[in-house]
Every structure is written in C-alpha cells, then in structure tokens.
Amino acid sequence: MAKRILIIAGDFVEDYELMVPFQALSAVGHTVHVIAPDKRPGDTIRTAIHDFEGDQTYTEKRGHNFTLNADFAATDSSTYDALLIPGGRAPEYLRLNATVIAHVRHFAEAKKPIAAICHGAQLLAAARVIEGKRIAAYPACAPEVELAGAHYVPLDWPDATTDDNFVTAPAWTSHANWLAQFLTLLGTRISH
Numbered sequence: 001m002a003k004r005i006l007i008i009a010g011d012f013v014e015d016y017e018l019m020v021p022f023q024a025l026s027a028v029g030h031t032v033h034v035i036a037p038d039k040r041p042g043d044t045i046r047t048a049i050h051d052f053e054g055d056q057t058y059t060e061k062r063g064h065n066f067t068l069n070a071d072f073a074a075t076d077s078s079t080y081d082a083l084l085i086p087g088g089r090a091p092e093y094l095r096l097n098a099t100v101i102a103h104v105r106h107f108a109e110a111k112k113p114i115a116a117i118c119h120g121a122q123l124l125a126a127a128r129v130i131e132g133k134r135i136a137a138y139p140a141c142a143p144e145v146e147l148a149g150a151h152y153v154p155l156d157w158p159d160a161t162t163d164d165n166f167v168t169a170p171a172w173t174s175h176a177n178w179l180a181q182f183l184t185l186l187g188t189r190i191s192h
Helices: 015-027 090-094 098-109 118-126 139-147 172-186
Strands: 004-008 031-035 044-051 059-067 082-085 114-117 161-163 166-169
Touching (some): 004 015, 004 098, 015 031, 082 118, 090 118, 098 114, 114 172, 118 139
Parallel strands (some): 004 031
Antiparallel strands (some): 044 059
C-alpha cells in the first residue's frame, strides 16, 4: 500500500540526500512531499553536493535548484505516514524552527518511520526524540547525538542502522542500505 512521506529540507540541503530518496520513493509508488520553511509549492531551494576527496572533512560544491511540491505553512504531519530528513547544511538552521521541531516530534511520538541521514541527526537531537536509541550520523554529529541521550553508532560509509522506528546512516554513500531499511519499515514490497 502506498504511503505518504514528508521530507523536510531547506537551502543547501545535500543534493543526493534529497534527490535520490525523493525519486526512489516516488518510483516505488509512494507520495512524497518536500517542504521548507517560508516556502510554497513551486518555490525552489538550492542544494549542495558534498564529497569525500581526502580532506579532513567533506568538500562542498553547488548542486541544483530543487522545486518544492508542498506548502510548509499548510503541512499537517498527521496526514503523513513517515518522515525523511536529508543532511547537508540545512539541518543546522532548520533545527532552530519551532514548526520543524514540532513536525519531527509528531512523527517520533506517533512511532511513525523516520529516516535521517548525515546531518539530519541534528534535527532528531534538537527535537529530543532519540534518547536511548542507536543512531548513526555523519561522524561530526556524534557529540550532538550523544548529548541528546542516544548511542552514536559509527558505521562504515555504505552501512545504515535501524532502531525501532528510526533508520539512520552516515552519508549518501549509504543510500542502498538506508533506503532498503526504510522501505522495510514502510512495509513496501518489491517483487522481481
């Protein structure tokens, strides 16, 4: 059965962590809506592409313009079955928005599936919904995950982890495992 999935994004969200799940979840028949604070359907947000090129941290390049398909102000979390939080720089400031935090708390309190990747864990930590959970994230977010009372799970780059209704991963390099685990939580069946 198709699900309604909400993605919370913002300017300089990680391009792959927004675009790939949006397209993959849509391709298997789910309805996917992407919102950003102060934006309406048809508005765009700018993305960033993060890569791992041997430096002490990731590098960042300008990505694409992503066209939003839902209205932030009119979004009612109770009408969605699951939440997806991409990483990049957007979570750094999205966590300061009370409405964003209220959306995250709704999904956590209702025990709906939540997929967060990379810096998306910053929203989970700010919403204070991961206490006692095993959470993966970009390694630089480990202190925030632990300060929120969760157990940071250091994973290899292609890996992801599921704890209860949370599916988390370190970066876009984890898409295959992260999305597969999220689809399992959603109850999505793909036959060959």
